[in-house]
Amino acid sequence: MIKAQQKPIAEIKALIAPYHRILILGCGTCVTISFAGGEKEVGLLASSLRIASAMEGQDKIFAEATVQRQCEWEFIDAVAEQIQQADAVLSLACGIGVQALAERYPDKVVLPGVNTTFLGMAVEHGVLVERCxxxxxxxxxxxxxxxxxxxxxxxxxxxxxxxxxxxxxxxxxxxxxxxxxxxxxxxxxxxxxxxxxxxxxxxxxxxxxxxxxxxxxxxxxx
Amino acid sequence: MKVGSNLEKVLTSGYFAATGELGPPKSADPGVIRHKASLLKGYVDAVNITDNQTAIVRMSSISVGIMLLQLGLEPTIQMTCRDRNRLAIQSDLLGAAAHGVKNLLCLTGDHQRFGNHPTARGVYDLDSIQLIQMVKTMRDEKKFACGEEMDVEPRFFIGAAENPFADPFDYRPYRLAKKIAAGADFIQTQLIYNVPKFKEFMKRVCDLGLHEKCYILAGVGPIKSVGMARYMQTSVPGMDVPEEIVARLKGVPKDQVRKEGIKQCADIISEIREIPGVAGVHVMAIEWEEAVPEILELAGLLPRPKV
Known part of the structure; x- marks a missing residue:
């Protein structure tokens, strides 16, 4: 499967800095398996960013959603309304998901929250290796x-x-x-x-x- | 005779060859080349010029090769697969041949991670064995890698490297056979300090008859200090430095270590000369080129034959 790693929080904060309403959008397939961008990671990242935003005196609004597969139109459209309401979508899917969003919603700012790293597998819990x-x-x-x-x-x-x-x-x-x-x-x-x-x-x-x-x-x- | 370089003539005449090595500077200063060339001139049959050795940017091998020709030394240019794709390699080799370079050592190259541009993209379009094959096809069939023909082919005496101490040890002689099948005319090995293990490797090489198909030059080099010996023993991938090598240097007063390193290198050459199938030595004394004449003198390899 596609393996990814969440970007450093400082990089994510810099990416979302210009925006107020941000939808953090996870993906239920590969990045969920690699613990980088599934529902759980969306929740954790949203909490961190809310705390950071509050501490820095900002009033950013973070919405959370996770679709089953960000690389297919039908699945993305399930959260069309939330996407429309956001100033920017912070995608925790692989680069394919990010681009699927950008293509489907041409007027929406889409930002990557993970680095897509390789095609591989887990050889033990928490250890992912490249294979293809x-x-x-x-x-x-x-x-x-x-x-x-x-x-x-x-x-x-x-x-x-x-x-x-x-x-x-x-x-x-x-x-x-x-x-x-x-x-x-x-x-x-x-x-x-x-x-x-x-x-x-x-x-x-x-x-x-x-x-x-x-x-x-x-x-x-x- | 395939190309008629001095190195090829020395080897085909049955002399025990001695080649040297020159590391180009990390600058555009031709004075460094002239100085190092003057230290080696007349003492070796050909001089290898490294190609961005250890993935550190240096003056290009081919350009230094051309300078050596002008200074009256025979160059063996090195070409790695790390920095160039098949277009760039073939183009550079046409140019090198046009300038009169006749010996070429084909290498995959040290990984860029070890050098001074670790974030660079490594090319590795070909591997060293495919590079050998490509150069042979250019020379013997007058064809580029794509199959197109050329009018005037670059004629190189084709060299390859082998590390007898890398793993899997059992596979190494077969990998050497593969390089010879691809077109290698001569081999220069990794630095040898573990002579018994090299002997075992050469026995297997001779059992396969490889020494009759290709000239095998054993890589040797003097060690300057105990620290360097230790570093090579523990930190250089693919190196095998037995404890007695370090111990011999440790056993002499500090101001004698360099002299002992030179003697040790000459002794290793004498041991290697007795091993069946070895056609010569390749002395790598990078940044210590002035040690080469003394080593070869002590090893009884001077003067070099005029062929």
């Missing part, structure tokens, strides 16, 4: 189910760099070296011979380098 870069050309079938694009700091395609030591990445020793994991997995699967093949140059045009991406499914279009 959405590169558009999946090679997991060649690498034992471990992604060197998302999990190697240099997205190497032909084996570990010289900084792999004791199974850890030199860039962040708290993270496993992806190529050590790939090596171990392929060894276990009896597929180490795969590492002998030269991986061709990657087609980055399928990643961001090809410009913003779009999928059109003619079979599904109405």
């Amino acid at each position: 870069r959405a590169c558009g050309d999946c090679i997991l079938g060649l690498t034992g189910g471990v992604c060197p694009i998302a999990r190697c700091a240099k997205n190497l395609l032909n084996g570990p760099c010289g900084g792999s030591q004791n199974g850890k990445c030199e860039v962040n020793p708290e993270l496993d070296c992806a190529w050590q994991l790939i090596y171990d997995r392929l060894a276990r699967l009896g597929q180490l011979d795969r590492l002998a093949a030269l991986m061709p140059y990657k087609d980055w045009s399928k990643d961001y380098d090809g410009g913003p991406r779009k999928i059109v499914r003619e079979d599904l279009r109405l």
Whole structure:
């Protein structure tokens, strides 16, 4: 799922400074799972901002709402009235949700309350790790189910760099070296011979380098 | 003979090669290059010029390479994948070849996090093995990475790096094989202080017959101080510095440490020379270039052959 982290409170305060009536809008999907922008976080942030506003002698009004998915029009429209009443919407959804709001309500100021961080999962409670870069050309079938694009700091395609030591990445020793994991997995699967093949140059045009991406499914279009 | 560089001639003639290294300055001062070049001239078969080493901005490798040619030294330019995509790399290599540069070391590059611009975007369009492959295709097939043909190809004696001490240790010789399959003509290894472990690595390399397909130069370097030895032992990723290396430096009076470091380096070279499959040494004495002649003299590698 999409993982996000709430922005520092000082940054949020600076973003909302010019506005009086602010709707803090959470999302019930990915950011809820990653404890960044669900109903609970909306409530906590609203309380903090109300206290800060009062202490600083401001009279800002904070409304709270959470929709099931901010990345779909139908769900956003469920709170259309609250959005209309606000001077600005502080979205705690990922960047997709923020932009969905901006597109649906072109006259409304929409502000991000979280930093969308990566596509990943929780490996233990409170520990989220990156697993996919959405590169558009999946090679997991060649690498034992471990992604060197998302999990190697240099997205190497032909084996570990010289900084792999004791199974850890030199860039962040708290993270496993992806190529050590790939090596171990392929060894276990009896597929180490795969590492002998030269991986061709990657087609980055399928990643961001090809410009913003779009999928059109003619079979599904109405 | 693929390109006829001095380094290639020395190696193909069967001499035990000795290459040096020159770290460009963090400035536009050509005087630094002239000075360092004067320390190395005549003592090594070729001089590597690092490419923004440890991700710190320095004078470009190719431009320093051109200066060395003018000063009568043979450069081995280094090219990393960190700072350039396939367009920039190919373009720079065409230029380097046009200026007469003949040796090239292909690297992925130290991660930008370790350097002086840690918030920079790392490119990594290719990895080092793909870079080798691209340079070989340019040289031997006269083709760019996209498949288009060119009239005059850049001809490089292609080098690659290998760290025998990184993990997974069992995979390292196979990774070396991959670099050779991609087109590496010579290899320069990471600094070697753990000679027994390097011996084990070389045994595996020879069992695979890799030493017959490629010239393997062992990386060596003198250690200036006990502090530096300790730092390399504990803080440099991928380095293996056994305790006895540190202990030898600790065992001499403080004002003798540098001299002992030079002797130690020469002793390591002598040990390495006995290991089957090793075709030469690459002496890395960054910011201590003046130590190189003494090390090579002590190791019995001077004068260098005229080929």
